[in-house]
Amino acid sequence: MRYIVIAGGVMSSVGKGVITASIGKILQQYGYRTTAIKIDPYINVDAGTLRPTEHGEVWVTNDGGEIDQDLGTYERFLGTEISKRNNITTGQIYLSVIERERKGEYLGKTVQFIPHIVEEIKSRVKEAGKGYDFVLVEIGGTIGDYENIPYLFAMKSLERELGKKSVIYVLITYLPIPDHIREMKTKPSQQAIKLLAEHGIFPDLILCRGKIPLDEIRKKKIETYANIEAEHVISAPDVSTIYQVPLNLEQEELGKKIFKIFELHPISKPDWSEWEKLVEVILSPSKILRVGIIGKYVDVGDFSLPDSYTSINQALAHAACHLGMGVEIQWVDAKSLEGEGGIEKIREYDGIIVPGGFGATGVEGKIAAIRFAREEGIPYLGLCYGLQWAVVEFARTICGIKTAHSSEIDQKTEYPVIDLLPSQREVMSEKRYGGSMRLGDYAALLQKGSQVFQLYEKTGRLAKDGERVNALKEKKESQFRLGRLDGEYVILERHRHRYEVSPQFVPLLEKKGLRFTGYHSREDGCNLMEFIELPDHPFFIATQAHPEFKSLLEDPAPLFLGFLQAMIKTS
Ligand code: GLN
16 A cells, blocks of 8 residues: 655645545556545534535535545546545544543553554554555645644654655645736745655655646756755646646656656556546537526625535536536525516526525525426426425425425424424434434435436436345445335435425325435335426426535436436527
8 A cells, every 4th residue: 555645835725636636546547546535634523514615515425424525526536435434634533532532442541642643643544545556645734734733743654654665745836926026936835845844744746736837947946945856846737627637647747757756567558538538528518508506605705606516516517528518607696586576587597406505595585496497497406405495395386385394494384394304303402413414325216217217227327126236235334324125226325414305295295296206215114205306397306315426527417417408408
């Protein structure tokens, strides 16, 4: 096992996540089994209790972890499912050391930063990397932060333990071009190199991010300052799409340079043809489809919007490029649809999405948008909260239950068509908010012949009973919940929610024409509704899951693909 430690200099958001994922992709292309770990030096145990505007979207892993969005980037590039083990936070480290101390497991010793915290970090890194040839370890934050000192120390200790040939360091730094001088400055990067050196760490490779490519003069400066070979200073300028990054880094022969340092050789010859083809479409799509995403954006600055919905943006982009097209996303504040005539704005879009969400803000606007899309034949895709409000809208308008609601918003409603089931009610009454939602992969049994069934079948995502389902059953150690697999056709999608369609109202909704075409069959016999669709509509599909978490550039999510195909037909 070999480790590549990746740290960032100068400022945050230099694209460490994308570069880490790209290095992983490159190593994979050369035939090496590669995984990536994200270290988040905050005290939160996981990202589940963080507002998306703090750190971007909360990413959900198949084993139910609520994680920083970088893990999503790794999955999208590497194409493999990455466990929650691959996210290490300071909160987790201290929590487990303190829990062990309370149980007396340190046998009377003084528990200290060195060695106990450092050893805990190292053992988690080693555990997450088991079974891989390369482990990328991305250290969150910026060199010079107090918070990431323990991790730099731990990585240096790992190097001492395993030897220099097993651990290398990559510094990703930023070279600003201040407007008033119009010159690329290397000084902040020199300081980042110096700060790293204070921990005994000398980067083996320096990736220089910037608006434009690095020129020879500046390359030379960095090379001299860091005392590294010229070819180990690599230019990584801004790109139009993140999926260009591995291609550009390969032009700089990054893969070969890494192998040279480790004294390794490629196992196989890379084949980038499919990836290149898709990137080509992203850069020059034949048509742009306009998608309106109806959410609550009131307290979100313009800059944090795309970050809060990264996986949806990516899932749309993935699906679009398989159709030769591109997508333009418009963020529609649900509240703005509530006033007189506001709803007409929806006509500007080829299709609309109501994404996941929590709380009361803009809820009536979301319901109005869903009704408009349903009645006017505008393609609609509902994701989690988007399913819940579609059910409420249907109950109100079609079933005539004017006061139907979700008990998340109106706890006293007589008609809680969306409600907490007893197990979640208990969690909420005890105020156990962290890691207690319905989280991660759950199996859904699909109704044969439904639109949802067809989309999953066409994209090869359907496990037919007997084959993949049996394989799933055997995976006892994995944490995803299969429930009862009595149905014939099974799919897995990730979840992150507390509320469900109340089983009590399902017969009435069905009778009035809402089709429930997939459900999770819990071991106790309770069926949780996973998909709804309307037959006489160009595309009206919603899911209780988050299919955006299983979308890859090379393997787009079926519902997103179907949604865009419907938009092409109706636009
Ligand atoms: N707030 C809803 C729930 O908890 C939906 C959550 C979501 O959209 N992820 O069930």
